Amino acid sequence: MQREGNGHREQYETREHDVLIIGAGGAGLRAAVAATERGLSVGIVSKSLLGKAHTVMAEGGIAASVGNVDPEDSWRQHFMDTLKSGKFLNNWQMAEIFAKEAPDRVYELEQWGALFNRTPEGKISQRPFGGHTYRRLCHVGDRTGLELIRTMQEKVLATEADIYMETTVTKLLKKEDRVVGAVGYTRESGKFIHFKAKAVIMATSGWGRIFKVTSNSWEGTGDGVVLGYDAGAEIVDMEMMQFHPTGMVWPPGVRGLLVTEGVRGEGGLLRNSEGARYMENYDKEKMELSTRDVVARANYTEVQEGRGSEHGGVYLDITHLGYEGIMKKLPTMYEQFKNLADIDISREPMEVFPTVHYTMGGIKVDPETCATNVPGLYAAGEVAGGLHGANRLGGNSLSDLLVFGRRAGEGAAAFVGESVHSADIEGDAVRTEIGRVLEPLEKGGEGESPYLMQQELQVAMMEHANLMRDGDSLKEGLGKILALKDRLPNVRVGGSRLFNPGWHTAQDIRYLIQISEIILRTALERKERRGAQWRLDFDGPDEELGRINFIVTKNGQGEAGIERREIPPMPEHLSSLFEEEKAKA
Amino acid sequence: MSEGNGKNPGNVTSMAHSPVPNEDLGKSGGTAKLKIFRGDAEGGQEVEYEVPLVEGMVVLDAVLAIQAEQAGDLAVRWNCKAAHCGSCSAEINGRPKLLCKTRVEEYDGEEIHVHPMRAFPVIKDLVSDVSWNYEVSKAIKPFQSSEQAPFTMYEEDVERLYEPKKCIECFMCQDVCHVLRTHHKHPEFAGPRFFVRNQWLEMHPMDEADRLADLKEDNGIGFCNITKCCTEVCPVDIKITDNSIIPLKERVASEFYDPAKWLMRKIRGNGSSRNGN
Numbered sequence: 043m044q045r046e047g048n049g050h051r052e053q054y055e056t057r058e059h060d061v062l063i064i065g066a067g068g069a070g071l072r073a074a075v076a077a078t079e080r081g082l083s084v085g086i087v088s089k090s091l092l093g094k095a096h097t098v099m100a101e102g103g104i105a106a107s108v109g110n111v112d113p114e115d116s117w118r119q120h121f122m123d124t125l126k127s128g129k130f131l132n133n134w135q136m137a138e139i140f141a142k143e144a145p146d147r148v149y150e151l152e153q154w155g156a157l158f159n160r161t162p163e164g165k166i167s168q169r170p171f172g173g174h175t176y177r178r179l180c181h182v183g184d185r186t187g188l189e190l191i192r193t194m195q196e197k198v199l200a201t202e203a204d205i206y207m208e209t210t211v212t213k214l215l216k217k218e219d220r221v222v223g224a225v226g227y228t229r230e231s232g233k234f235i236h237f238k239a240k241a242v243i244m245a246t247s248g249w250g251r252i253f254k255v256t257s258n259s260w261e262g263t264g265d266g267v268v269l270g271y272d273a274g275a276e277i278v279d280m281e282m283m284q285f286h287p288t289g290m291v292w293p294p295g296v297r298g299l300l301v302t303e304g305v306r307g308e309g310g311l312l313r314n315s316e317g318a319r320y321m322e323n324y325d326k327e328k329m330e331l332s333t334r335d336v337v338a339r340a341n342y343t344e345v346q347e348g349r350g351s352e353h354g355g356v357y358l359d360i361t362h363l364g365y366e367g368i369m370k371k372l373p374t375m376y377e378q379f380k381n382l383a384d385i386d387i388s389r390e391p392m393e394v395f396p397t398v399h400y401t402m403g404g405i406k407v408d409p410e411t412c413a414t415n416v417p418g419l420y421a422a423g424e425v426a427g428g429l430h431g432a433n434r435l436g437g438n439s440l441s442d443l444l445v446f447g448r449r450a451g452e453g454a455a456a457f458v459g460e461s462v463h464s465a466d467i468e469g470d471a472v473r474t475e476i477g478r479v480l481e482p483l484e485k486g487g488e489g490e491s492p493y494l495m496q497q498e499l500q501v502a503m504m505e506h507a508n509l510m511r512d513g514d515s516l517k518e519g520l521g522k523i524l525a526l527k528d529r530l531p532n533v534r535v536g537g538s539r540l541f542n543p544g545w546h547t548a549q550d551i552r553y554l555i556q557i558s559e560i561i562l563r564t565a566l567e568r569k570e571r572r573g574a575q576w577r578l579d580f581d582g583p584d585e586e587l588g589r590i591n592f593i594v595t596k597n598g599q600g601e602a603g604i605e606r607r608e609i610p611p612m613p614e615h616l617s618s619l620f621e622e623e624k625a626k627a
Numbered sequence: 628m629s630e631g632n633g634k635n636p637g638n639v640t641s642m643a644h645s646p647v648p649n650e651d652l653g654k655s656g657g658t659a660k661l662k663i664f665r666g667d668a669e670g671g672q673e674v675e676y677e678v679p680l681v682e683g684m685v686v687l688d689a690v691l692a693i694q695a696e697q698a699g700d701l702a703v704r705w706n707c708k709a710a711h712c713g714s715c716s717a718e719i720n721g722r723p724k725l726l727c728k729t730r731v732e733e734y735d736g737e738e739i740h741v742h743p744m745r746a747f748p749v750i751k752d753l754v755s756d757v758s759w760n761y762e763v764s765k766a767i768k769p770f771q772s773s774e775q776a777p778f779t780m781y782e783e784d785v786e787r788l789y790e791p792k793k794c795i796e797c798f799m800c801q802d803v804c805h806v807l808r809t810h811h812k813h814p815e816f817a818g819p820r821f822f823v824r825n826q827w828l829e830m831h832p833m834d835e836a837d838r839l840a841d842l843k844e845d846n847g848i849g850f851c852n853i854t855k856c857c858t859e860v861c862p863v864d865i866k867i868t869d870n871s872i873i874p875l876k877e878r879v880a881s882e883f884y885d886p887a888k889w890l891m892r893k894i895r896g897n898g899s900s901r902n903g904n
Contacts, residue, residue, distance in 0.1 A: 091757065378709055
């Protein structure tokens, strides 16, 4: 359905759907399949072209305890590994649902045409990964994310869902306490759209772009978490940023580009400039296959203590696989280093260093339905928080997208089915928002460049909220970010509305500043060392803080209010798993 | 860059995390000159820009540096910057290239002209309208199997599918294909990308749909006269002509031009029979 809005100033189109999904990565597309299966009208908004979302960058695999190579594996073990890696800050109910349902989501992908590497018995092959007790990652070479997103994309193209490519949402619309749609614009033309929807699903990925060195694309600006926060949603665990242990370091243009954990899964060794396999000093048992938080800190420490490589990294060596083996298991990595760094990884080691990769925190959701505390608003995938706690296991993200993408789609569909409300809004909220979004283009006069402001923010976060943190530095960082917040109204851009990246960046900078502020504030509150949050001014984990999540909501004054919320005790059927394990040891 | 002093180990000293902008690391002292198309559907012209040359710089680095410092509204698509997503396709000196994978040094001494893909309508600057490709994709019969996953499939059954599955949808094969670029057969001809997709679907051991009639009629596979231009530009080295198009042409030929099958169709009056794998 469409009709034209008629205002005194700005024409805009109106599009109406039962469910509006913001984000077209694995979670958004899986949600779309679920909602269309219920016969609902679905709209999917994507900032990029279809199939380019960050899911495509996932390389190593999708974790699910199908037990094809290690039959001893079980959902219970997957659940336990996930909680241990997350240092028990995880929402245990989400982790239980996740571990139980991941195998079905993998089989479903195969049913829809996805192709994985095979075992000699003709089953889906599985590889080892850091922190997983058993070989658990279903994979196809080192391009598993591409296989997932293409399969989902082709599945969604076969439905009736409308896809709004290269479209940016700037605001969620509410009526009373409910979310009833959104305002957005088409990047190509700069024309505005009022999306009316009975339910909205946030599936907008993370916010790695607040850091200078990141594996994330330009899209990872955290739009969804801020849009949700502005609409009243609770957000959780925002201090927990994952630094992937292995990003590229040289040449400069590729700094931060991901080197898949699959390299270590396939036996890659980490060495320092003295040739020592230093992981034995950090995790003697798991060595290179320790969890990401541990390996990232180890890599960082080796360089910090003067045992780094020429360009300030450590060495990752996969030469033992040989050219043939690498082309079979890690062909993308071979090409990436060959093309971009003139390095033949079958003959020489890679130089790597931690890179900002993933955001454990995000919008707090109900584990069963992915509903937020705001009626009509749902969230799934990286933008949602809770499943991964203080540190995510490699391979758990792809299964997260599908398990909770599906649940969000079904949750939203059930909500739409039960509701009788209209998505009409009163007043001129749409027009007010359009005016706000156009400001940097139309205000005129001298102002600040959004590109340079973004760079300034990235440098500040790199300096003050890196993977080793301390209170004084976090406070200094917060001061810098708040100063940037004050300068936000000065942003100006030139050019027209037609596909204007400067104007688009002027929207992003607001999200980056708001998220950075929240990260710094929650990192100041968590006075301990736990998973990805590593405070140098405190000695170890704090027992009391280990039972607490920090929940942030926008308070009455428009400021970030932080609440310490107790994690409910685990039910007996889950806690007994850990007790049995302890008894065995 | 901050120096390590032992007192504040949180103050990272690695140049890998140094706050110095990329363009200040590995600076060569030289510059790169790029002539970039600036314009839209109405027309436009090349504009020359100069940026500091940095070790290992790719054309996308140069374009983004220009965007950040000299031309804020310069339109370009990009995402992963690692040749995995296929977003930053454009034409450099008339050849389709991924901007993120093409080193500036490759053009040592030559002028670098950067234009949008020309087989599709220009939107603005380096961005062209590739939405037609998604319409073609939507019309292809998706994977279909009455078997219930998990499937039992052996490596030798599926290994030939890995190659077409590598496609990153950069659409450079579509851009270079003269059936589309020169002869504008956009409605009648699906283009190399979609023969690649048809190939894995048709060769998947568990797939049961029949796409041969569609390949002949809707996708116009007969228009391709195997000049291999598509294969030459594929950034992930798919042998599109040899491994995707020719095998599909053979299947279509044996389905529709085999005299025995033609006779069977006449007698039975049905359109097609399933051609096995």
